[in-house]
Amino acid sequence: MSVQSAAVLPAPRAPLAVIGTTVPEPASDEILVRVRTVAINPVDWVIQGTSRVTYRWLQTPAVLGSDVAGEVVAVGSAVTRFGVGQRVFGLATGTDRGRDPLREGAFQEYTVLLERLAAPIPDALSDEEAAVLPLGVSTAACALFQSAHLGLRMPTGETPQQRGGVVVVWGGSTSVGMNAVQLARAAGYDVVSTASPRNAATVSALGADAVIDYGSPTAVDELVAAVGGRPVVGAVALGAGSTDACIEILRRVGGTRLAMASTPVSLAGLVARRRLFPAMLPVFTRIGLTTVRSTLRARRAGIRAGFVWGSSLRDDEVGPALWGEVIPRALTDGSLRPMPEPLVVGEGLGDVQAALDRQRAGVSASKLVVRI
Ligand SMILES: NC(=O)c1ccc[n+]([C@@H]2O[C@H](COP(=O)([O-])OP(=O)(O)OC[C@H]3O[C@@H](n4cnc5c(N)ncnc54)[C@H](OP(=O)(O)O)[C@@H]3O)[C@@H](O)[C@H]2O)c1
Known part of the structure; x- marks a missing residue:
């Protein structure tokens, strides 16, 4: 069992704390990703501050975060679209009801993503640009x-x-x-x-x-x-x-x-x-x-x-069609640009809490990202 660092929510309304956790194993339909960049969404501070009311199912400690860009380090037995070493981005849905927020949360060094909610990062895009997309798109x-x-x-x-x-x-x-x-x-x-x-x-x-x-x-x-x-x-x-x-x-x-x-x-x-x-x-x-x-x-x-529940496409035909076909094609033909533009506000898991606070204070047409 390998050990990693994760920015965990130790209890509802507590500040994120960087601690050692276990690197998750990918299930058959998952990829294990070395996270390089995460982006911040309003839902991250909403969960941190109000989960007792709005995310009553969420057990702590939990790893928050939906937007991941990084590199594939292992693939599940049924995965066909990705290989080790590939740059990839995707939607982490660990805070949803019935999911495991310690395995599948963005704010950690290694996370798992469902193959059907991930896509390769085109060579022309940086990790920071790719990370702005998952929950928004x-x-x-x-x-x-x-x-x-x-x-x-x-x-x-x-x-x-x-x-x-x-x-x-x-x-x-x-x-x-x-x-x-x-x-x-x-x-x-x-x-x-x-x-x-x-x-x-x-x-x-x-x-x-x-x-x-x-x-x-x-x-x-x-x-x-x-x-x-x-x-x-x-x-x-x-x-x-x-x-x-x-x-x-x-x-x-x-x-x-x-x-x-x-x-x-x-x-x-x-x-x-x-x-x-x-x-x-x-x-x-x-x-x-x-x-x-x-x-x-x-x-x-x-x-x-x-x-709308932005991660509900995990369980219907929209998710695989969006991530498997539409996103790769639209990033290539230019009909989808990674927007809003990324604004790097931190380096390392210790900077994620400040990024959450900054998102809550308000942004204008920019996506806050942290390099991990
Ligand atoms: N249900 C879901 O699954 C789900 C998922 C993701 C987001 N959301 C929600 O969707 C909303 C947008 O989230 P986001 O991450 O896309 O936001 P965001 O990037 O943080 O939004 C920032 C932008 O909001 C605009 N804005 C502020 N107040 C507004 C208003 N009253 N009407 C219209 N625009 C306003 C501002 O525009 P200007 O700078 O031009 O003034 C600013 O650029 C939030 O309420 C978020 O909680 C829901």
Whole structure:
């Protein structure tokens, strides 16, 4: 049994601690990866600060982290797409219900990834660039392509003869949003989106034909105008306040599908509090009430609204299609650029906690990464 270092969450709400753990053995459908770079997602500090309420199944000690880039050091007996020594990136889903958060978490020297949720890193990409993708691109794909959400056709690599309609991406400058804009375009849909004015050009360059300032009081009117009477195949709601804005847009343009990825109220303030209880009571009450109100409003408007779980593609056909076909092809043909751009904020597992704190303080169109 080999020993490694891991940044573990020793208990709910405790700071990450770097300790010695056992290097996991890959199961038949897994690869063992020497982690070189990890990226930070909001869910990492959400779990750290609120798992007693939001991830009640999670046992500690746990290794957090979804985004991994590194090198294959061993493969399971049924693995066919990867070999030892290959550079690889993928989605770690260890904090999901029923998974093992010590085997499959990003923030450690060695982790296992499912073969079907990993892809080779093209020579032209650095580990830092590859690491920005996994949770962002996976969540975007769940929202766009799962039948429970927008149910759109996946990119095939061929230019579609006809545009497939418009996708509204509220939150186009988030990690998930930048991937949603690109995947929707690659699949043959037009995109209208939102961002702060400083990020509008970036989101346009990814393929959105209109990018509206989500802070503007007339943002909904402007997005409806940008749709310009084209058929709308659905909306992806990212960021606080995005759900109600998207419901109003869909109601006015006759769209019927909404994929929601964010809580209606940010949990950042709650995570910063010294104690979860009783501060959580008004926050979760507001989340609950807002969700019920939005769900009723959507139903009255004939909109099917559902909450996206970005790693749920592990268990359906979207995961293998995304990671086995779409991502490798789209990175090669340039229809998928690794976005947001990586910002290296640490070297080593000891820097991961500071990176989590920095992500929680807020980022703008950048992905924080730590080299391990
Ligand atoms: N359900 C899931 O499985 C899942 C998975 C991943 C993420 N998420 C959620 O999806 C959201 C985005 O996550 P992420 O990692 O992609 O975010 P991120 O990269 O941390 O997002 C940063 C960006 O958010 C934008 N933003 C801030 N407030 C906004 C608002 N009210 N409306 C629209 N955009 C806003 C900012 O844009 P500007 O700088 O342009 O102002 C900033 O660039 C978060 O709520 C996250 O918790 C959910």
